[in-house]
Amino acid sequence: MRKSVLVFLLTAVSMLLLVACAQQQQTEAPQVVEKTVVVTQVVEQEKVVTQVVEVTPVAGRCAPTSFDELGDNAIKIGVPIPLSAPGSVTGGRAMQTAVNIAVKEVNDAGGVLGKYPVDVVFYDTSGLPERGTAGMEYLITSECVVAVVGEYHSAAGLTEKEVANKYHVPVIFAETWNDDITASQYPEVFRIAPASSMVAQADAKYLSDVGVSFVAIVAENTDYGVPASEQTKERLAALGIDSETYLAEQGTQEFGALIAKIQEDMKDKEGLKAVLVLITGETSYNFEQQAAEQGLMPREDVVGIANQVAYNADEFWQNVPDGNYYAFRRVGVVPALTKDNPVATAFVEAYEKELGRFPESYAFEAYDAFMLMVKAIEKANSLDPDAIIAALESFDSPENGVQLAQGLYYFPYGTKNPVPDDQPAWMWHQWPDPAVLFLQYWQEGQSAEEACVVWPKQYQTCGDTYWIPPGTEPPVTP
Amino acid sequence: MLTPTVWDASLFHASPQLAVSGEFVLRLIIDGLMIGIIYALMAIGLTLIFSVLNIVSFAHGEFYMLGGYIVYFFLQTFEALPPLLSIVAAAIVTFAVGFLFERIFLQPMARGEVERPNEYAILVTFGLAFFLQFLMLGLVGPFPKKAHRLFDLPQIEGTFFRTTKATLFLGDITISAGRLFAALIALLALAGLLWFMYRTWTGRALQAVSQDRNAAAVVGINPLNMNTLAFSMGAMLAGLAGAVLVTVYSWVPWVGVPASSKSFVIIVLGGMGSIPGSLLGGLIIGVVESLGTGLFPDPARAQAYRDVFGLVIFALVLLLRPTGLFGRKL
Missing domain, CATH: 3.40.50.2300 (Response regulator)
Structure with a gap:
């Protein structure tokens, strides 16, 4: 009897323990709840699309826009200057001599970037507006110049800038003083001469x-x-x-x-x-x-x-x-102001050898305008007009400027830094320190x-x- | 470094001067007469060619240019010689060039060997003009040259009359020495020309040919020789005008173009083929241009309108007398 009671008790305790354990397991069972979870997922997706871009063609402009397109040809730079009356022949001849010195200097050093020779194409504008237009048209559409530097007379320069703008060709005016040369704020037009x-x-x-x-x-x-x-x-x-x-x-x-x-x-x-x-x-x-x-x-x-x-x-x-x-x-x-400048000294020496006199201001400007354009092409590492313009605009402070014969060139105002309201409009792409x-x-x-x-x-x-x-x-x- | 400031344009304004002194007007007239005499000298050359050869020489301005360069180089080369000899040299050389050109290129036309003589004359004289202009451009370059005045004035100090080496002062009237000598030499040349034309047999022969070639031939005048003489003399007169003005103006190879245009105006104003007409026309244009420039009320425009003043008189004369002041009725 005692044995039966003992077995009964053991069985009962075991049952109670099992029930207790079963109850405990029942209370820890998963509950169904609603919860908002934020998940950050980076997905890399590659997609091929076809984009239709509307481009305004620059009809007639024939200059290469890359060194590949240039091939074995020289980089042509146009130089409109007065070489006959009623323009200033004295001024035109001086500028022509100065540019020729610059061309020789660049080519003697192997050319642009040390491998692309430059060629210059002069055009006699006689200082006349109509010849300024004709000259620029000829240089851009027939001679296929990549860029233009020069001009002495404002009358011709004012018409030349319109053609440069029409064909989107960068130009650095060397000796044209009329305020409107840069006041029209064309992206292509730069000036190193002083404004009137x-x-x-x-x-x-x-x-x-x-x-x-x-x-x-x-x-x-x-x-x-x-x-x-x-x-x-x-x-x-x-x-x-x-x-x-x-x-x-x-x-x-x-x-x-x-x-x-x-x-x-x-x-x-x-x-x-x-x-x-x-x-x-x-x-x-x-x-x-x-x-x-x-x-x-x-x-x-x-x-x-x-x-x-x-x-x-x-x-x-x-x-x-x-x-x-x-x-x-x-x-x-x-x-007296050129002695500490090796660029100026070399140019003065070459100019005096050619013409037997110290260079006039317009000779300095012609030389510098040409060299500055070459520097811009080198910095752009391209013949694309946008790249050249961007390179010229990157010379935006004395620290970023280019030291040439007449001074340290930079253009404080341009596309990235527009001319402020308290400055005249002609400060656009204008060298401020002549x-x-x-x-x-x-x-x-x-x-x-x-x-x-x-x-x-x-x-x-x-x-x-x-x-x-x-x-x-x-x-x-x- | 300059500090740029904002540009704010203002327009010109005229400042009319109502009170004009008599001395000022007198000075303008003297100035106009001095330059007018030289205009006349050149125009008479053109009218002489037209009246005898019946052609218009489009190379007249280039003979003027040539005369100036001869004086310049003569004075540079022969510094020890009397400067007046440079004027004589210019006269001789331009006469010789005119002589050769007429003999070689114009005589065939006069002899009837050219089919379309009128067109030929225009083309061949234009050709000569371009040839001479570009020849000089090649020889001397485009840079301006200027001969020093033939003489410096002796320096005299006085209250009313005084001089410096370059300027003669008569009270408030100032006259440049270079311009004065140029006008005096031109006056002498004109006097010599008028004497030659009206007092010598050859001069009268030239006039006879200009009036009637056939009648002149009947009385023993060789019209072909007169053609040569007229063209050579015309070229020489243009050369003389240039020879005296190279001491006043800077000289470039294209300097003859505006001078030639002025001569055309003067000979039409005076009457085509009339020597007295050209003389008077030159003086009128010179004085009118000077007075117009000096008295025009807007100083900003006075010099810019200089040629216009002469052309207004020219238009008025042609309106009232279509044949010019001394022109023969056609």
């Missing part, structure tokens, strides 16, 4: 420092002369200086009556007066010599400011033999290097004087 407004400001400051009370502005009736005279007049007025403008056609020979008129207008003006010549090229010689012969200037009471071609001393003295004591503007460097100096002859027949730098103050070479009156010598002989 910059020069007008320098002219007005110089005349103010000299202490003149009246200025007769004698300007050529062109796209350079008219706006330049307007800007100078405006800035003179801001400095409290009275002025009058006299326009003459480019190529005029006879100025007798105009000189009489200026003398008559000046008769009643008190104090020191000035005549500022804004006529370019050879025409300026005619005016300056006739003005000197007829006793208008330079005189003790009349400052005579000749056109910048006066820097070409041999030609100036031959054509203006009575031009002693003329002052003249020099845009760009003078010999130097403007005033020099003055004080001995008949002297060279431009012997002339005194009279302005600005920091560059003066003949003592503290802005104007050497006729019949006197400078305080310090350079």
Whole structure:
């Protein structure tokens, strides 16, 4: 009986344990719940699509856009310049010589990127707008130039930029001053010459420092002369200086009556007066010599400011033999400012070998414009116009700029950094640092290097004087 | 470095000068007469060719250019010789070039050996113009040259009358020495020409041929020789005009183009073929251009309109007298 009770109890305990375990397992059974789970999954998918892109064709432009397309041919760069009247032949020939020096230098070094030779195609624009258009059309559609550099006259440059824009060809203007060259803000158009407004400001400051009370502005009736005279007049007025403008056609020979008129207008003006010549090229010689012969200037009471071609001393003295004591503007460097620049030294040496004189500002600019375009092509590593333009725009600060003969080139404003509202529109693709100096002859027949730098103050070479009156010598002989 | 400022253009404004001094007007007239005499000298050459050969020489401006270059190079080369000899040299060379050209290219036309003489004359003189222009461009280049004035003035100090080496002052009137000498030489040349034309047998023969070639031949004048003489003299007169003006203006190979255009205006104004007409026409154009430039109220436009003043007078004269001032009725 006891054995049966014991078995019963053991069985019961076992059953209870089993039931207890069974109950415990029953309470831990999974529950059905609703839960939101965020899953991040990276899926790599490759898909082939066909895209239809609308492109405006540039009809007529025949330049290669890559080095593959170029093949064994040379890279052609177009250079429109004046080589006949009524343009400034003096200016055109100087620029032609400078560009030829640049071409030789590039090719002697193996060409662009050391392997692609460059070829230059000159076109004589005569400084005329219609020839500017025709020249650019010819260079781009017949000669297949990759880029264009050059031009001396604004009248031609203004039409050339339109053609450059039409065919989307990059161009660096070397010596065209009209503000509108860059003010239209075409992506293709760059300029290393000063804008007219910059020069007008320098002219007005110089005349103010000299202490003149009246200025007769004698300007050529062109796209350079008219706006330049307007800007100078405006800035003179801001400095409290009275002025009058006299326009003459480019190529005029006879100025007798105009000189009489200026003398008559000046008769009643008190104090020191000035005549500022804004006529370019050879025409300026005619005016300056006739003005000197007829006793208008330079005189003790009349400052005579000749056109910048006066820097070409041999030609100036031959054509203006009575031009002693003329002052003249020099845009760009003078010999003293080139000595520490190996690019300038080499260019000056080559130029002097060719023409026997220190390069004029437009010669420096032509050389630099060509070399800058070559640098841009090298940086772009392509002949594609967009790539070249992007490369030029990448020279956007002194740190990113290119040091050439005349200075450190950069373009602070462009596609990536538009011209701000407080800056003039012509600052687009404009080199902002061209130097403007005033020099003055004080001995008949002297060279431009012997002339005194009279302005600005920091560059003066003949003592503290802005104007050497006729019949006197400078305080310090350079 | 320059600090660019915002550009804000302003328009020109005229500053009319209502009060004009008599001295100023006198100066403008003197200036106009001096340049007018030289215009006349050149135009008379053109009218002489037209009246005798009955052709218009389109190379007239190039003889003017040639005369200037001869003086320039003569003065450069023969510094020790009297400078006036350069003018004589220019006259001789341009006469000789004109003589050769007429004998070789124009005589066949006068002898009736050319089928279409009128067209031939135009083409052959145009050809000569281009030849001379590009020849000089090749020889001397495009850069401007200028001969020094033939003489410097002695320096005289006075209150009313004074001089510097380059300028003569008469009170407020100033006259450039180069321009004065140029005008005086042109005046002498004109006087010599008029004496030759009206006081010598050859001069009268030239006039006779210009009036009636057949009648002149009947009285023993050789019209072919007169053709040669007229063309050579015409070329020489243009050369003389250039020879005196190279001391006033800078000289380039294309300098003859505007001068030639002015001569055409003058000979039509004076009457085609009339020597007195060309003389008067030259003086009128010179004075009108000078007065117009000096007195035009807008100084900005005065010089730019210089040629227009002469052309207005030209148009008015043609309106009232279609044959010009001294022209013969056709």
